[in-house]
Amino acid sequence: MHEYSLVEALMRRVEQEARRRNALAVHRLSVRVGELAGVDPELFQTAYETFREGTICAKAPLSVTRVEASWSCPRCQARVAKGSVLRCAACGVPARLDDGGDALTLDAIEMEVP
Numbered sequence: 001m002h003e004y005s006l007v008e009a010l011m012r013r014v015e016q017e018a019r020r021r022n023a024l025a026v027h028r029l030s031v032r033v034g035e036l037a038g039v040d041p042e043l044f045q046t047a048y049e050t051f052r053e054g055t056i057c058a059k060a061p062l063s064v065t066r067v068e069a070s071w072s073c074p075r076c077q078a079r080v081a082k083g084s085v086l087r088c089a090a091c092g093v094p095a096r097l098d099d100g101g102d103a104l105t106l107d108a109i110e111m112e113v114p
Contacts (some may be wrong), residue, residue: 003039006104007047011055014109018056023111026060035069036102060110069101 010031018026029048033041041064048062071080073088073095080086080095087094 003043004047004051006039007044007051010048010106011051011057013106015056017109018111021111021113023056023113025112026057026109027112028060028063028108028110029057030063030065030107032065032067032100032103032105032107034067034101034103034105036097037104039104041066065107067100067103070098071095072098 010029014026014029017023031044033039033044045062045064052058052060052062070082071086072078073080073091073093075091075093076088078088078090080088
């Protein structure tokens with residue numbers, strides 16, 4: 001249920017950006033949710049629908065893109081297959097989680113400015 005607090009933080013951030021730019025309205029929001037972010041995309045969407053009423057985002061749809069977790073070798077950049085040992089077969093180096101696989105990221109705010 002922490003999705004509700006995440007949406008609350010998202011709304012504060014969007015309102016802050018809108019105020020900075022003297023926006024008249026927000027028309028669309030886009031976020032990315034990593035597979036390992038600990039966020040349920042459907043619950044996040046539902047929380048957004050609840051919180052946007054009465055805000056500058058009242059008419060702004062939310063686009064949620066899911067990002068699969070993936071790992072690669074930090075030395076040779078070789079991809080490590082999902083479900084395998086998290087170590088590079090060529091280098092023997094521990095794999096690193098690629099960007100976005102464990103993050104909730106605000107990608108875009110489409111807003112109307114004067």
